[in-house]
Amino acid sequence: MSNGNGMLDPAAFEELVTDGTIDTVICAVPDPHGRLMGKRLTVNSFRSLGLSGEGIHASSYLFASDLEMTPLDLPISSGANGWADVRLVPDLGTLRRVPWEPYAALVICDAYASDSDDLIEVSPRTMLRRQVERAASAGLTLKFASELEFYLAAQDPATALEREYRDLPMTSGYRGDYQILQSSRDEWFIRQIRTLMPQFGIPVESSKTEWGLGQQEITLDYCATMEMADRHLLFKHGIKDLAQRNKLTASFMAKPSIDEVGSSCHLHVSLWSADDQPLGWADGGMSDIFGAFVAGQLDHAVGLGLMFAPTINSYKRFVPDQFAGTAICVGHDNRSCAFRLVGSEASYRLENRIPGADINPYYAYAATIAAGLDGIERNLPRPPIFSGNAWRDDSLELMPAALHGSIQHFADSKLARSAFGEETHEHLLAFYRAELGAFESGTVTDWERRRYFERI
Numbered sequence: 285m286s287n288g289n290g291m292l293d294p295a296a297f298e299e300l301v302t303d304g305t306i307d308t309v310i311c312a313v314p315d316p317h318g319r320l321m322g323k324r325l326t327v328n329s330f331r332s333l334g335l336s337g338e339g340i341h342a343s344s345y346l347f348a349s350d351l352e353m354t355p356l357d358l359p360i361s362s363g364a365n366g367w368a369d370v371r372l373v374p375d376l377g378t379l380r381r382v383p384w385e386p387y388a389a390l391v392i393c394d395a396y397a398s399d400s401d402d403l404i405e406v407s408p409r410t411m412l413r414r415q416v417e418r419a420a421s422a423g424l425t426l427k428f429a430s431e432l433e434f435y436l437a438a439q440d441p442a443t444a445l446e447r448e449y450r451d452l453p454m455t456s457g458y459r460g461d462y463q464i465l466q467s468s469r470d471e472w473f474i475r476q477i478r479t480l481m482p483q484f485g486i487p488v489e490s491s492k493t494e495w496g497l498g499q500q501e502i503t504l505d506y507c508a509t510m511e512m513a514d515r516h517l518l519f520k521h522g523i524k525d526l527a528q529r530n531k532l533t534a535s536f537m538a539k540p541s542i543d544e545v546g547s548s549c550h551l552h553v554s555l556w557s558a559d560d561q562p563l564g565w566a567d568g569g570m571s572d573i574f575g576a577f578v579a580g581q582l583d584h585a586v587g588l589g590l591m592f593a594p595t596i597n598s599y600k601r602f603v604p605d606q607f608a609g610t611a612i613c614v615g616h617d618n619r620s621c622a623f624r625l626v627g628s629e630a631s632y633r634l635e636n637r638i639p640g641a642d643i644n645p646y647y648a649y650a651a652t653i654a655a656g657l658d659g660i661e662r663n664l665p666r667p668p669i670f671s672g673n674a675w676r677d678d679s680l681e682l683m684p685a686a687l688h689g690s691i692q693h694f695a696d697s698k699l700a701r702s703a704f705g706e707e708t709h710e711h712l713l714a715f716y717r718a719e720l721g722a723f724e725s726g727t728v729t730d731w732e733r734r735r736y737f738e739r740i
C-alpha cells in the first residue's frame with residue numbers, strides 16, 4: 285500500500301498502473317558526481333527487466349565519465365573492455381511516485397555485473413553499502429541528515445548556459461539571511477519544494493533564505509544511512525527539476541562566485557546500536573564510543589577530505605569567517621570548528637561542516653563511517669573540545685587549499701585503501717586525477733588571460 289508519503293509497494297504500484305495513473309518508471313543509479321543516471325521504462329519493460337531482477341542494461345561508463353560525459357579510461361570501463369554493460373537492478377524499497385510527473389514512478393537501482401550476481405564495487409551505492417555492512421558487523425548503525433544550501437538564479441537553465449552562467453539575476457538583490465520578508469518573495473517556489481518533497485518520500489523540516497544573494501537552505505529529517513543518501517540525491521534532483529519547470533536555475537556548486545559565501549552540505553551523524561538505541565550520550569556528555577567515533581573524524585578529515593570536497597571549485601569555499609569548516613577541531617555548538625557537537629541525549633550528534641553542496645553523499649557518508657569505525661577500532665580517546673574562534677588559531681590543521689593536495693592525501697590514506705578496498709581506492713584516485721588533469725592542462729581560464737595576456 286502507498287502510505288501517503290509517495291512510497292509505493294508493488295501492490296500500490298500495480299493499482300496505479302491498472303487505473304491508468306502510472307505508465308512510466310524512471311530507473312536510476314547514482315553516478316560518481318552524485319547525479320541520477322538511467323532510463324525511463326514503460327511499465328511492461330519495468331515488469332520484465334526491473335521486477336524480474338534481470339536488471340536494465342547500461343554502459344559501465346556511467347561510473348567512469350566526467351561531467352561532459354566523456355568516458356575516462358578506467359579499469360571498470362574502457363576501450364579495452366568495450367565500455368561493457370552493467371545491470372541496474374531496482375531496489376524496490378525505493379520505489380516512489382514523482383509528484384511533478386504524476387504518470388511516473390521512480391526507483392533507485394544497484395549496479396551488478398552483467399554476467400554474475402556481483403555488485404559493482406566502484407558504484408557509489410555499493411561503496412556506501414560496504415561501509416554500512418562494516419558498521420552493522422560491529423553492532424552499530426548510523427543515522428544521517430544532509431543539510432543542503434543552494435543558489436537560485438531567476439533565469440531558465442538554457443539562457444543561463446547561453447550566458448555561461450555569468451552575471452545571472454539572482455532571486456534576491458540584498459541579503460535575505462533568515463528574513464521572512466525575503467522568504468515571502470521566494471515562497472511561490474520554495475513552497476512547491478516543501479510540499480512536494482514529502483510526496484516524493486522526502487520529509488522536510490524547514491526552509492529559510494541563506495546569507496548569499498539568492499541562496500536558500502532547506503533542511504531534511506534525519507534517517508538511516510542509505511535512505512538518507514538516496515533522499516539527498518532525489519532532493520537535489522527534485523529541486524533542479526522543479527526549478528527548471530519554473531524557469532529558474534538551481535546551483536549546488538560549492539562556490540559559484542568569489543564575492544559570495546559558498547554553499548555547504550553540513551552532515552549530521554549520530555551513532556545507534558543495532559536495536560536502535562542512541563549511543564552518543566552517556567552520563568550527561570559524550571559517550572566513550574562516540575568520543576572514539578568523533579576522534580576518528582578528526583584524524584581522517586584531511587586524508588579522506590576528497591570525499592567532502594570533490595571538485596576543483598570545492599576548495600574556493602574554504603575561507604575563514606564564511607562559516608565553512610576549514611580548521612580541524614571539534615567544539616560544542618561552535619560554528620568556527622570543522623566539527624560541531626549539537627543536541628543532547630537521543631538528539632546528540634556531530635555536524636561535519638567541511639562538505640560543500642557539491643559532494644556525492646554516498647562517498648561522503650562512506651568516508652564518515654570509515655573514519656568513525658577506525659576511531660572506534662583503535663579505541664581513540666575523546667578529542668579535546670575547542671573553544672574560541674578556530675579560524676584564528678594557527679596551531680590547527682587546515683583542509684588542503686586545492687584539489688591536488690586533497691588527492692595526494694587520499695592517495696596516502698591507508699584507511700581509504702583498507703576501508704574502501706584497493707579497487708575502489710584506485711578507481712577514485714584515477715577518477716579525480718582525470719578531473720584535475722582536465723582543469724590543469726585542459727583549459728586556460730579567464731583569470732589567466734586577464735593576468736598574463738598583455739602584462740607578462
Ligand SMILES: NC(=O)CC[C@H](N)C(=O)O
Binds near residue numbers: 601607609
Ligand atoms: N549556515 C551556515 O553555517 C553557512 C555555511 C556556509 N554557507 C558554508 O559554505 O559553509
